[in-house]
Every structure is written in structure tokens, then in C-alpha cells.
Amino acid sequence: MNVDRLTPEVVDAALEKSGAGSVVYLIGAGGCGMSGLGHLLLDLGHGVAGSDLVENAEVRQLRERGATIHAGHAAANLAAAQPALVAYSAAIRTDNPEINEARRLGVPLVPRAVLLAALLRRQDGICVAGMHGKTTTSAMLAFALDRMGVLPSYAVGGVVPQLAFHARFSPLAPVAPQPVAAPAATAVAMANRWFVIEADESDGTLSQFEPQHAIVLNIDEEHLDHYGTFQAVSEEFARFAERTRGLLVYCADDPNLVALFAQRPNAVSFGFNLTAKYRIEFKETRFTPEADDAASSFAVWRGSELIGNFSLRLPGEKNISNAAAVVALLTELGHGAADIARVLYEFRGAARRQQELYRGRGLRVFDDYGHHPAEISSTLRAIKGLGCQRLLVAFQPHRYTRTRDLVHQFATCFQAADRLWLTDIYAASETPIAGINGLTLVEAVRHEGQAVEYKASLAELRAAVKAAMRPGDTVLFLGAGDITRAAHELSKELQAQKPITADEIHRELKALLGSRTICRRNEPLAKRTTLRVGGPADVYVEPDSEAALATVLKFCADYSVPVMLLGRGSNLLIRDGGIRGVVICLANDAFSRIEVDGEQLRCGAGARLKNVSVEARRNGLAGLEFLEGIPGSIGGALRMNAGAMGAAMFEVVESVRFMDLRGRIYERHAKDIEVHYRHCPLFKSHIALGTVLKGRPDAVEAIEERMSAYSNKRWNTQPRKPSAGCIFKNPVSTPAGKLVDQLQLKGTRVGGAAVSDEHGNFIVNDGNATAADVLALIEIIKIKAKELAGIELQTEVEIVGEPLAG
Numbered sequence: 001m002n003v004d005r006l007t008p009e010v011v012d013a014a015l016e017k018s019g020a021g022s023v024v025y026l027i028g029a030g031g032c033g034m035s036g037l038g039h040l041l042l043d044l045g046h047g048v049a050g051s052d053l054v055e056n057a058e059v060r061q062l063r064e065r066g067a068t069i070h071a072g073h074a075a076a077n078l079a080a081a082q083p084a085l086v087a088y089s090a091a092i093r094t095d096n097p098e099i100n101e102a103r104r105l106g107v108p109l110v111p112r113a114v115l116l117a118a119l120l121r122r123q124d125g126i127c128v129a130g131m132h133g134k135t136t137t138s139a140m141l142a143f144a145l146d147r148m149g150v151l152p153s154y155a156v157g158g159v160v161p162q163l164a165f166h167a168r169f170s171p172l173a174p175v176a177p178q179p180v181a182a183p184a185a186t187a188v189a190m191a192n193r194w195f196v197i198e199a200d201e202s203d204g205t206l207s208q209f210e211p212q213h214a215i216v217l218n219i220d221e222e223h224l225d226h227y228g229t230f231q232a233v234s235e236e237f238a239r240f241a242e243r244t245r246g247l248l249v250y251c252a253d254d255p256n257l258v259a260l261f262a263q264r265p266n267a268v269s270f271g272f273n274l275t276a277k278y279r280i281e282f283k284e285t286r287f288t289p290e291a292d293d294a295a296s297s298f299a300v301w302r303g304s305e306l307i308g309n310f311s312l313r314l315p316g317e318k319n320i321s322n323a324a325a326v327v328a329l330l331t332e333l334g335h336g337a338a339d340i341a342r343v344l345y346e347f348r349g350a351a352r353r354q355q356e357l358y359r360g361r362g363l364r365v366f367d368d369y370g371h372h373p374a375e376i377s378s379t380l381r382a383i384k385g386l387g388c389q390r391l392l393v394a395f396q397p398h399r400y401t402r403t404r405d406l407v408h409q410f411a412t413c414f415q416a417a418d419r420l421w422l423t424d425i426y427a428a429s430e431t432p433i434a435g436i437n438g439l440t441l442v443e444a445v446r447h448e449g450q451a452v453e454y455k456a457s458l459a460e461l462r463a464a465v466k467a468a469m470r471p472g473d474t475v476l477f478l479g480a481g482d483i484t485r486a487a488h489e490l491s492k493e494l495q496a497q498k499p500i501t502a503d504e505i506h507r508e509l510k511a512l513l514g515s516r517t518i519c520r521r522n523e524p525l526a527k528r529t530t531l532r533v534g535g536p537a538d539v540y541v542e543p544d545s546e547a548a549l550a551t552v553l554k555f556c557a558d559y560s561v562p563v564m565l566l567g568r569g570s571n572l573l574i575r576d577g578g579i580r581g582v583v584i585c586l587a588n589d590a591f592s593r594i595e596v597d598g599e600q601l602r603c604g605a606g607a608r609l610k611n612v613s614v615e616a617r618r619n620g621l622a623g624l625e626f627l628e629g630i631p632g633s634i635g636g637a638l639r640m641n642a643g644a645m646g647a648a649m650f651e652v653v654e655s656v657r658f659m660d661l662r663g664r665i666y667e668r669h670a671k672d673i674e675v676h677y678r679h680c681p682l683f684k685s686h687i688a689l690g691t692v693l694k695g696r697p698d699a700v701e702a703i704e705e706r707m708s709a710y711s712n713k714r715w716n717t718q719p720r721k722p723s724a725g726c727i728f729k730n731p732v733s734t735p736a737g738k739l740v741d742q743l744q745l746k747g748t749r750v751g752g753a754a755v756s757d758e759h760g761n762f763i764v765n766d767g768n769a770t771a772a773d774v775l776a777l778i779e780i781i782k783i784k785a786k787e788l789a790g791i792e793l794q795t796e797v798e799i800v801g802e803p804l805a806g
Helices: 008-018 032-043 057-064 075-081 097-105 112-120 134-147 183-189 230-242 255-261 317-332 337-346 373-384 400-405 438-447 458-468 483-495 502-512 546-558 609-618 625-629 634-640 700-717 736-742 771-789
Strands: 023-027 047-052 068-071 085-088 109-111 124-129 153-155 194-198 213-216 248-251 267-271 278-287 294-302 305-312 355-360 363-368 390-395 419-422 473-478 518-524 536-542 563-566 572-574 579-585 594-597 600-604 653-660 665-669 686-694 753-755 763-765 798-800
Touching: 008 085, 008 112, 023 032, 023 075, 023 097, 032 047, 032 057, 032 112, 032 153, 047 057, 047 075, 057 068, 075 097, 085 097, 085 112, 097 109, 109 112, 112 194, 124 134, 124 230, 134 153, 134 194, 134 317, 134 337, 213 230, 213 317, 230 255, 248 255, 248 317, 255 267, 267 317, 278 317, 294 317, 305 317, 305 337, 317 337, 317 373, 355 483, 363 483, 373 390, 373 473, 390 458, 390 483, 419 438, 419 458, 458 483, 473 483, 502 518, 502 536, 502 546, 502 579, 546 563, 546 579, 546 653, 546 686, 572 771, 594 609, 600 609, 609 625, 609 634, 609 700, 625 700, 634 686, 736 771, 753 771, 763 771
Parallel strands: 023 047, 023 085, 047 068, 085 109, 124 194, 124 213, 153 194, 213 248, 248 267, 267 278, 363 473, 390 419, 390 473, 536 579, 563 579, 572 798
Antiparallel strands: 278 294, 294 305, 355 363, 518 536, 594 600, 600 686, 653 665, 653 686, 753 763
């Protein structure tokens, strides 16, 4: 059968005639496109057989689903399968033995894209096309529809970690193509009928597809080995547009697309261009306290109408543009902005598209499929925007023809790299071209004035990059070939490294921080708590500024070092083995300032609560008197929502400024912070920097009188010996101190720790107590309360650290 005559219509009819259970043979089954076909065919009830030269995760997935995939190509493989149809990848050479066997046996033989276009006819297709970004965009669209409950069919040309497989055929009955309707009606009528396809243009098969709707992202001087000229590329996209029955969503930032599509009646434009129907307005790239990744926020406008505000956790302007394409199409199909915003924020990308493989020890490693100069330039800008100190880039050119045709563009696309390595060309299925190799590109880059190193093999490349890395670097491996192996191997080597030692932590932090920041090894912590027990900190740091604090936190995050914040040491019990990792105390004057502004007090996290209450009294501000008797700092009081005399911290808080564990700063109003009795969840994973407290005007004498009364009550009812404050939270039925008194446990002791005679909810240190003594005494009280009163006491004091070894 003549391959040229196997149109999608003919192939679809042949598959229908062969019936469910018939076998389709895939030559090159391990590629993303071919393995996706395998999943679609299995979903439709066909048997799948095939072959590939390598065994990868995609091959294993197909085998787990019942496919027979051979290692290597051989005529006997195909003969054994007795297929009704054979499909082959564009990477397969025409002299492949299985192709020859299919021809000999007269089995219908089709390119991958033709078979995919045939399957597209069974539902209402949405094709995503363009030279760059179509994998990310098709994955994003499929993910969005899936998460919004539409359950689409899809075929994405890359692995999508958030989807079980990168291709799926929804088990719904086929429907005939529907005419384009009003947006809302379309969304209802077409629900669960969509088939999202990444439509490849590389081999001239783009115009084989006949979708209901299409997204076109860009066109460029690409695949000239097939097309010959850019004019031929444009003509292929024009034919594709003609075959699109419904909406043609295109990027107005690409002048070539504007020239091709702007006058079409079904065209819908998107982009940063002011003339776009769906116009993007970039807002900012920010870090949220709930996530450890950057989120780019942007708005989309339709004329003067704000469609909505959106956030995307993929870096770079191009990804925002890709997301806007999805926003435009989904809006046209009747989906609401709130639903679209929710699913876009959840999307984490496709494999090998700015995919982070490793983060730790001050380093990040990314793997990206980019292989065209425009893609490379965009990707470097996006990764650079994540805030790395240096960007190290390793690139493997893909195809001799592309390198030859675009060498001058390649020569200038790496400008954002701080260090650059190139290796030799990944040929794909091409025959080498004399005089075109990796060194050709190296010379071109050097001619433009950029330093570059050449490494002939991936092993040498990986070793060179590893030798050059230092904390603060981001490493990016680029290319459509097997350079991904070098990226993964380097990441595995980094993951296998031994954890950083306490001596190394101390040495590195001393080198990073200024002389005014205190940084000590094995610092005793007992003297820094009001209970006067506990072991040492591996490393103890008192930063002299917010910048120094951010440096410490980022270092600890990069090296996976545990961090603990120590306030004034009240309400804290440190075990005798001490604290592993880094203990940070904001005792420096830079964090202890108190400023009065009208009825507000701006207080640093290290400010003593007693000093805050005194300053409020001096300025005639009431409502903060209860702080006088709490032996702690602002930061600790916020963390614990500390209280006394019937009042609690967050009752007087207006706003809080805080830092996450990578050193990024935020501010929130108190009303937006979740608070519980003696607990604020936000500060389990964030560090308070300061707060704005609200007072109310009153006479200084009246404030002084209340403070004196509170002080007298505290000293008349609470012990003067070292303690951690109240040990237990008050049960609903009775105060904890009263319960301990009723159980006749006052005076009970273990070693140097004793239940206070003044207040049953205090355990005091008689001078030689250990943390183990205090913990044993706590356990005795809890057991007695359960046995004799049926009450489960919960500790209010925070217990941290390690038990004493041995």
C-alpha cells in the first residue's frame, strides 16, 4: 500500500475495520510521541507491539500495560506480531528492517503524525502548534481541563509528572464535529469531548490535522532540513489554519503569525501586544510564604474588561505567554477565570522543560529540551530570573542541519550564561555534514566575544561542570539529545554526597557573615533559657541584620541544615543532647528596636516584652500592660500567641513582617493570619521580623497602676526560681495549676526539678536539674492526671532537641 495515500481518513477507517483487539506495531516505541500513541491505542482496546533501540521508562510503562516491546529492530519482531497497521517515528531511517518487512508483507505503514491525526478525528480536537513551547502549553491545557473535571483525551509530546501518562484516550463515545457556538454553549456542548494534541510541524505533517480549535504559539526558521525555506514553513502553518474549523488562537507578539492569521474570521489573538484581543499585563515574579518556588503573576484583559489575575509557577515571559494562550482558549470555551487561575497555579510543568533535578548544598540543577536559539535565549533569561549567583550552561547541539543553518543565531543566544560548555552534535537520524560539528559552534560563540569551553563527550562535560560548581550556582543542561543523561547523572552524584558536618556549617557561615554577626560552635544553651537546662547548639548565630539572617537561612535551606529560632528562652525546654543544626537568636540591637508612631508601636522581633510595655506606658498607650509579666520577646510571643492576665498577643497585633526559610520577606495584616490558643501555625515555618502593635490612649498613671497590679499578682502567685513558665495548657474543665494542686503533686521532684509550691503548673530548677529530670516529672504529672482525674494534660512548654547520647 502506498504510504503517500494513507491519509488520516483512510487510517481511521482501517482501524475501525480491523476492530478492537487488532494489533498496531510501533517502530521507535520508546519515544515520547510514539509511546503516547501506544497509550491511546491501548485505551481504545487495540493490542500494541513494537520495538526500540533503548529501554526507557516509556517502554516499561507500555509493557506494564500489556504491550510487547522488543529491544532492537528486526523483521522477525513484526512478523510475530501480525499487525493490522505499522506506525513509525520520524527518527526511524527508511532502510529500517521492520519498515522493509511491513512493505514486503503489505501491512499499511504510516508516519506517527498521520496515525495521531486519524485518532483525533474521533473526538473534537484542540491542536497546539508552534516551533517553541507546544509541549508545555499542551500539557498545561490538558492538565487544566482534567483538573476542571472535563476529563479530556490528550497526547503530549513529553512526560507530564502530574498526569498518570502523557497520553490518554477518554473512554467516551465519539461525537461528530460540532460547529463553533457561543462560548458558554460551546463549553456545555463539548464537555468531556476534547482531545488535546501537541501537533508537530517538524516533518511536514502539521497540515494532516483537522482540529476543532487550535493554538499557534510561534513560527521560526526551524526544520529547514525538511522545508528548505521559511516561506515553506509559513505555507504549512497556513494550510493548518485552513483545516481548523473553529477558533484559531495565535500569539500577537509574533509578527509572522500576525501576517498569517490576523485577517482570518476565526482568529483570536493573545499576547503582550496592545492589539491582542487577550492582552497580557505582567505584574511581578514573587515568592509566596506557602511555597518554595517563584510565582509569576499576570493579568489578562479582553479590551477594557479584566478577565482575571493569574499566577504561574513556571519561570519566564514565554511561559506566561503560553499560559495566556490557555486562558484565552478556555475563556472562549466558557470556563470562568477563578477555575482557570486555580488550575494554572497548580501546574508544575512537563519533564525536560525547565525541570529542576536537584536542589541542595547551595546548588540547583535544571534539565531543558531547548535546542533552538530562540528557545535557549528565553530559557536562560527565565532561569537567570530565579535569582542565581552564577548560571552555568552546558549545551548539546541537535542535528547537523540545524547547527549549519542557524550557527549565527546560536553564536549570540548564550549571552546570559556566566560559564558555558558545548559538546558535539547529537545527530538524531542525520548523516554528518563535513565541516559542521561542535567545534564549529564553539568558534562562532568565541567570535562574538563570549568565553566557551568544548568537551567532546558527555562524561567530560559532566566532570567539567561539576568541577566548576560552587555554592550559589545554578546549572542548566540544554539540548534535545542525550545530554539529559549528563544532567541526571550529575544530579545523582550530588544527591549521594554526604550531609554537611557541623564543623563545615560553622566554617562556611563564618566565611559568609560579617564580623558583627556572632557565630559559635557548640554554644551552651542552658544559660539562654529561663529554665536553665539543655545541651549545646551545633552552631549558634546572632545575625546583625536582616540581610545576615537571610544569608544564614538560605545557606541552611540550600544545605538541608535544620534551623531553630531561639527567643529569650521562656516557655522552652531543650533536651540535654542539645540542638542539631543552626540555632538563630535575634538578640542583636538591629532586631530589638521599639518605635512609637501615634497609637502604634513598631517592634522588632528581638524586643523584650517588658520593654514594649514600658515604652507603651511612657507614651500613654494602654492595652499592652499584660506583656509586662511575660519573660520573652516579640518573636516568641507571636509564635506562641503568648498571653497573660486574660489577654493574648494577637489581640493587639495589627500586622506582622516575617521571613521564610529561604530568606524572603513578607508582610501580612493580623486578620489574614491563622491564630489559635498559644499557637500561630505561620511561625512553625517562618520567622517573625517585627510587628505593629496597637494601643489606645490613656493616662500614664492609670497604665502604671494596672502594670503594678499585674506585677504584684504575678510575683505573689508564681515562683521566683528558674522555670519555663506554665508547663501545661489549661484543660477545659479546670486550670492545670489547680488540677496539680488537687492531685497533691506540689513539691514532687525528680533530681533537681520540682513542682513549684507556689503554683502547680510550674516546674522549677533548684539549681542542678537536667532536662531529663524535668521531662520525667512532666510524665509523672500526666500519668497521675489521667489515672486520678481522667484528664489528658497537654504541654504548653515547647520541647525541642535531642536526648543525651548514651
